[in-house]
Amino acid sequence: MKHLLQLILIFLFLSFSAAAQPLTQTIIGRVVDNDTQAPLTGVAVVLMDSTAQNGTITDNNGYYSLPDVPLGRQKIAFRYLGYRPHIVNEVMVTSGKEVVLNIGLTEKPVALGEVVVKSNTRKDLPQNSMATLSARQLTVEEASRYAGGIDDPARLASAFAGVTMATGNNGIVVRGNAPKDLLWRMEGVEISNPNHFANLILYGGGGLTALSSHVLASSDFFTGAFPAEYGNALSGVFDLRMRTGNPEKREHTFRAGIIGIDAASEGPFKKNKRSTYLFNYRYSTLGLLSPILPKEMGALSYQDLSFKTSFPTKKAGVFYLWGLGAYDHQGKDAEKDVNKWEKDADSKDYTADIYFGAVGLSHQLVMGTKSYIHSTLAFSGNGLQWKQQKLDSSLVIHPDEYLNNNTWKYTLSTFINHKFSTRHVNRTGITVDQRLYNMDIRNSPDGIIETQYVKAKGNTQLIQAYTESRFDVGKTVTINAGIHSQYFALNGHYTIEPRLGVKWQFWPDQSVGIAYGLHSRLEQINFYLLEQQTANGMVQPNKDLNFTKAQHLVLSYNRQISDYLHFKVEPYFQYLFDVPVVPGSYFSLQNLYDETYFNDSLVNRGKGWNYGVDLTLERFLHNQFYYLVTASVFQSKYKGGDGVLRNARYNRNFVFNVLGGKEWNVRKNNLFSFNVRYTLMGGDRLIPVDEAATYAQQEIVYDYSRAFERQKPIANLLSFTLKYHVNKRKYTGIWSLEITNALGYKDLQDYRFNRKTQSIEAERDLIMVPNLSYQIQF
Secondary structure, eight states: OHHHHHHHHHHHHHHHHHHHSOOEEEEEEEEEETTTOOBOTTOEEEEESOSSOOEEEOOTTSEEEEEEEESEEEEEEEEOTTBOOEEEEEEEEOSSSOEEOOEEEOBOOTTOTTOOOOSSOOTTSOSOTTOOSSEEEEOHHHHHHSTTOTTOHHHHHTTSTTEEOOSSOOOOEETTOOGGGEEEEETTEEOOOOEETTTTSSTTOOSEESOOTTTBOOEEEEOSSOOTTOOSOSSEEEEEOBOOOOSSOOEEEEEEESSOEEEEEEEESSTTOOOEEEEEEEEEOOGGGGGGSOGGGOEEEEEEEEEEEEEEOSSSOEEEEEEEEEEEEEEEOOOSOGGGOOSGGGGEEEEEEEEEEEEEEEEEEEETTTEEEEEEEEEEEEEEEEEEEEEOTTOOEEEEEEEEEEEEEEEEEEEEEEEEETTEEEEEEEEEEEEEEEEEEEEOTTSSSOEEEEEEEEEEEEEEEEEEEEEEETTTEEEEEEEEEEEETTTTEEEEEEEEEEEEEEETTEEEEEEEEEEEEOOOHHHHSOOEEETTEEEOTTTTOOOEEEEEEEEEEEEEEETTEEEEEEEEEEEEEEEEEOTTSSOBGGGOSSOOSOOOOOEEEEEEEEEEEEEEEEEEEETTEEEEEEEEEEEEEEEOTTOOEEEOTTOOOEEEEEEEEEEEEETTTEEEEEEEEEEEEOOOEEOOBOHHHHHHHTSOOBOGGGTTOEEOOOEEEEEEEEEEEEEOSSOEEEEEEEEESTTOOEEEEEEEEETTTTEEEEEEEEOOEEEEEEEEEO
């Protein structure tokens, strides 16, 4: 009994001692030259604004480890002789996972003179040093923190100036351009639209992202006049990256919520080796959300997997094997009681199966102290199988729509980056796509005779090449100049696209800039392969379509009001030309939404104009408080095949966003945060209904002579997120409640004819997504 009491006392003493000891964590990573990727030895890594004096230096390979870092928000400084200092503010340190910070430092020009360099590094600056204007870095921490984001990079980007997004999908509308015109890249190569239910709701968008925040690294988002390395893009670029796993410790994450469950793991393959793995898997049926989603959505389920492995070698560089994939299913049964039919959709059933995938092998080799070469071999693609049938009044089923659209491509991409001096860095590269397609698109408007739109199987090539340079001129001027070229083997068309950006830092805290670029993009491959029956047999009238092109001109003024407050204004003008249009018609691919069953001839005679002003005021997270205010006023116009000047479909005229958040320390190691976002924006444009023809034909008939004259009502959107971090010695638990569209805004989708009431009704969808979840990191 005496020994038992002693053991109990010892246990209690150790427990109280452990509880009294403050929890800490380790920050690890690597520091390299941003332009050459060569490791930097002896970089000072210092924990700032802390009572504890804590610092270290990088080893011969650029690696560092900073132990005993207190939990909570921390500020880390990286300093190296001859390089600009780099400060990472408000790093979230928890007990459940080590923090991995890989940093690239930029060498100072030799004769920097007396120009003052700000000690704080702006977190919004893009990682790509060739970017001049209209570019922004997105961090994973922001994606998980901002209200209304649902860990979706696309929804996060919609808070930035010049970007809008509807409530029912995550299609990114950049400065009035259609979502289809955005370029998605992963690990340096183009990928298909990486969203669940991609291209089902609209081309270029989907319902939810297929990208997990557990595997994403900081990425760049461009809204115009982007650098020469980006091709086949018309409106903007989302340049995504995956992070590598923790090379020193295996760590795991599990999350369960209303939307679904996901599990992630990372770490070294073998202890004390630098080869790492990282993967994440998610699954959801969305069954719990069915009662609050529109009935037409039917049953929904999705799953996705993403991974990245890294294999450093002693002399052959680093190899990366990465991939991501998604599979979705959606289905709805027709209403079997004819008396309950109120609209056309009630008599229809459908099934949809959608997949997306990309896998790549990348290699990076540092060559001396001035150059590195990066190469990727990738395979990617997506597919959509859709079958819709319709019941007649006798409940006999008839074919309605059928779509089997599959596109894949093999990609070989390589570039070499060389630093000629501290004032001149060049990047030159080439990308070759072997594009494959297999598609069958047809429908049966009368339920009897099927019309074939596309039936094709084959392959073609898209070849791109570019060169670009960054010049530091004098003490305060930076010039980014380059040229991009594309060649499309299907019809032999090519482009030569100059790019130029100039930035003048005329005061330590102020700069102005100007950027110009000629950009082009291919349309969806099914439009090129469309078939028409003629007296001489089947022809493909659109096979010779040229690239759609746009000239971008952007001005910029930046003011760093304080270390944590930044203001930016960007006026812009875009001129679109060679846009495919239907001769004599309002129709233009500039307004493309979900028009799949289409068999008209197209010509490159369309034009478009986007112009406006973007404003941004941002307080970066400091003292546990942040906010972002953005506003855009713009016009988006076009001329179709009839030469009439009209509003473009996505001409919303204005958008205003304000979002912010506050954090509070709870007890000693826990953290509570509240984040909110409010959006006010104009609506998309609609084609008015021809009421007389609608009543006569007992179905909706549109007045195409007045295309896009009508505008949806102004949208008022409110979203918020509550989070509570609980840090324990061996794990971190995170409770989260996210609600999007908390005000219950109903988006006007279209119009329908109610045969029962003999009236024209507006179809409005309320999509409110509540997500209560619990996440554990250990």
